[in-house]
Amino acid sequence: GAGVSQSPSNKVTEKGKDVELRCDPISGHTALYWYRQRLGQGLEFLIYFQGNSAPDKSGLPSDRFSAERTGESVSTLTIQRTQQEDSAVYLCASSLSHRGPYGYTFGSGTRLTVV
Amino acid sequence: AQTVTQSQPEMSVQEAETVTLSCTYDTSENNYYLFWYKQPPSRQMILVIRQEAYKQQNATENRFSVNFQKAAKSFSLKISDSQLGDTAMYFCAFMAPDSSYKLIFGSGTRLLVRP
Numbered sequence: 001g002a003g004v005s006q007s008p009s010n011k012v013t014e015k016g017k018d019v020e021l022r023c024d025p026i027s028g029h030t031a032l033y034w035y036r037q038r039l040g041q042g043l044e045f046l047i048y049f050q051g052n053s054a055p056d057k058s059g060l061p062s063d064r065f066s067a068e069r070t071g072e073s074v075s076t077l078t079i080q081r082t083q084q085e086d087s088a089v090y091l092c093a094s095s096l097s098h099r100g101p102y103g104y105t106f107g108s109g110t111r112l113t114v115v
Numbered sequence: 116a117q118t119v120t121q122s123q124p125e126m127s128v129q130e131a132e133t134v135t136l137s138c139t140y141d142t143s144e145n146n147y148y149l150f151w152y153k154q155p156p157s158r159q160m161i162l163v164i165r166q167e168a169y170k171q172q173n174a175t176e177n178r179f180s181v182n183f184q185k186a187a188k189s190f191s192l193k194i195s196d197s198q199l200g201d202t203a204m205y206f207c208a209f210m211a212p213d214s215s216y217k218l219i220f221g222s223g224t225r226l227l228v229r230p
Contacts, residue, residue, distance in 0.1 A: 033217065042119075042206050042220030043160075056215045089158060095216070104218070106160040 002026075004107035006092050012113045013082055021077040021110045025094030029103070030072050036061075037089040037109070046090075049075060082114045117142045119209050121221035128197045129229050135182075136192045136224045138207030144168075147211050149183065149190045150218070154204040163205070166190065197228045 005024040013019050025032050030051045035043040045059040049069040060066070064083075069075035079086055090110045095103035118141045128134035140149070151163040166174045166183050173181050178198075182191045194201055207221040 031216070035218075040222075042121075042208075042222045043218070045217045045219070048215045048217055050215075056217070059217070091158070091160065093160075102165075104162065109158045111158075 004092055004094050004105050006090075006107035006110050008110055009108065010111045010113075012115060015084060015114055016081055018078065018080045019082055019112065021079075021090050021112070023075045023077070023092030023094075023107060025072070025075070025092070026105055028072070029094035029096055029105070031095040031103075032069055032075050033093045033095075033104075034067055034075070034077050035091045035093065037091060039088070043091060046077070079112075082112075084114050087112055087114045117144070117209050117211060117219050119207055119219055119221040121207055121224050123224045124222075125225045125227070127227045127229060128194075130197055130199060132197055133193060133195045134197055134226065136194075136205055136207075136226065138190045138192070138221055140188050140190065140207070140209050142188070142209065142211065144211050147209060149181075150208040150210065151179070151181070151190075151192045152206045152208060152220075153201075154206060154223075155202075160206070164192065194226075199228050199230060202226060202228045 007022045032049045034046040037043045047067045048056040064080045067077045093104050093106045120139045147168045149166045153161045153163050164174050164176045164179050173183050178195045180193045204223045204225050206223045208218040210218050
């Protein structure tokens with residue numbers, strides 16, 4: 001597609017429920033990132049996928065968070081047993097790997113509210 | 116660990132005037148990249164300008180320019196001839212040239228351009 005697409009745009013869930021957030025990267029972009037943005041704060045790195053290599057999961061805050069990506073396609077970020085502190089905007093970005101710092105394109109994010 | 120600090124939570128400027136947003140960072144790396152991103156209410160992060168640390172010349176993009184002081188670890192953004200459309204959150208970000216190319220963000224500065 002023309003840009004990075006994220007769905008849903010907004011999600012309200014009850015505490016304790018599981019949620020899945022989806023990211024469709026730009027076609028051909030081998031690198032994909034998930035970031036979390038809490039209210040009034042900057043973005044925090046969560047996870048990085050590059051092709052079929054093992055993902056960099058160093059930013060995941062707890063074992064309730066997981067993400068998957070098959071090849072160079074769609075990625076899903078799953079949060080199990082959601083807590084109120086999980087409320088945030090979750091942003092996805094994709095990039096052509098060989099362009100490194102020059103190729104980031106962000107989506108518009110999913111605003112997650114845990115009530 | 117690398118950190119990025121933006122000490123101005125909010126700034127205000129009159130339309131057509133010039134404003135400077137501050138950013139400092141901490142790293143032991145010698146080679147890295149610095150960025151300014153704009154985030155309007157649509158939530159999508161838009162790249163404003165980037166600087167490679169090995170380049171001494173300050174980057175310029177139309178009305179946007181940076182003052183990069185490597186020894187002082189300072190990277191400020193100057194917006195000239197401010198326009199109403201410049202109203203947004205601005206984030207300073209650091210990237211080390213490791214295999215993941217992940218970004219480390221500051222907490223942001225909210226800029227309001229007054230008519």
